[in-house]
Amino acid sequence: xxxxxxxxxxxxxYGGASNRTVFxxxxxxxxxxxxxxxxxxxxxxxxxxxxxxxxxSIGDVxxxxxxxxxxxxxxxxxxxxxxxxxxxxxxxxxxYDAHSKRIGKTIKNIRMKYGHFMDRxxxxxxxxxxxxxxxxxxxxxSDKDVSNYRRETQLRRDLVWSSENRKKAYLKILEEKLxxxxxxxxxxHERVTQLEEIVAHTDERGKEDIxxxxxxxxxxxxxxxxxxxxxxxxxxxxRDWNPIFMQAFREG
Numbered sequence: 562x563x564x565x566x567x568x569x570x571x572x573x574x575y576g577g578a579s580n581r582t583v584f585x586x587x588x589x590x591x592x593x594x595x596x597x598x599x600x601x602x603x604x605x606x607x608x609x610x611x612x613x614x615x616x617x618s619i620g621d622v623x624x625x626x627x628x629x630x631x632x633x634x635x636x637x638x639x640x641x642x643x644x645x646x647x648x649x650x651x652x653x654x655x656x657y658d659a660h661s662k663r664i665g666k667t668i669k670n671i672r673m674k675y676g677h678f679m680d681r682x683x684x685x686x687x688x689x690x691x692x693x694x695x696x697x698x699x700x701x702x703s704d705k706d707v708s709n710y711r712r713e714t715q716l717r718r719d720l721v722w723s724s725e726n727r728k729k730a731y732l733k734i735l736e737e738k739l740x741x742x743x744x745x746x747x748x749x750h751e752r753v754t755q756l757e758e759i760v761a762h763t764d765e766r767g768k769e770d771i772x773x774x775x776x777x778x779x780x781x782x783x784x785x786x787x788x789x790x791x792x793x794x795x796x797x798x799x800r801d802w803n804p805i806f807m808q809a810f811r812e813g
Contacts, residue, residue: 567591572619573599576611584618593619610696647730653720660717667710674706722751728774745810753795 565588569575572593575583599612631637649657668687672679675694682690687710695701702708721727731748738746750756758775792806 564589569593569619571595572615573597573612575618576614581614581618584614591619598622610693612693645730645734647724647726649721649724649726653724656720657717660713660720664710664713664717667706667713670706671704671710674704675701722755725772725774728772732774732777747810753797756793756795 565586567583567586567588567590569583569591573595574580575593576599593615599615626636628637632639648654671687671691675698678694678697679690682693685693691701691707691710735746735748748756792809794803794806794810
């Protein structure tokens with residue numbers, strides 16, 4: 562019979578209850594790839610914890626390519642990070658502060674209940690700590706404070722992502738870069754729906770309340786004013802379009 566090799570990309574995610582089922586398939590060899598490989602659990606940790614499941618199924622890290630090494634080998638492009646501070650409007654400021662206060666209260670309650678368990682994960686973010694605790698306390702997701710924390714952080718994130726000022730900042734940066742360069746510009750976005758709003762022509766969105774910044778972005782990209790044509794690439798798009806857009810990007 563044919564031999565089977567599993568290539569597990571982002572293998573640190575394979576320890577979850579649904580993802581770990583991939584290890585039930587028949588395979589002769591397996592290799593895992595991850596920028597954040599799972600760490601061995603401390604002594605006393607359950608064998609079915611997410612990290613331990615991955616390590617038991619794939620094995621320990623046998624090759625580690627550091628960022629500086631990849632840069633020196635020209636495997637990744639040089640880049641410069643510039644942080645842009647975008648103010649919210651007055652109403653959004655009030656809403657943001659309200660979410661933050663509720664988040665602070667839930668975090669305080671969570672630490673009062675589970676702090677003695679969380680200490681061992683002190684080098685991780687709170688979300689990562691809660692995910693790790695789920696292996697020890699399966700019912701933690703039904704905890705009122707944990708549920709409120711996750712809901713409030715998502716609502717606060719949604720508030721920032723949907724801010725009109727964010728689109729205006731994106732438009733300003735885009736206009737400046739289009740004037741300064743004759744090469745491609747790649748934009749990464751957190752949400753497919755908002756990416757589609759940026760790229761799709763306003764006439765095709767089925768909305769009557771298109772904002773001025775939306776209209777300006779649409780005109781800038783689709784009227785040929787700057788000589789650029791937009792393309793989208795994401796997992797929810799038709800498989801026919803993704804390779805076409807990727808090829809168009811390569812060709813400039």
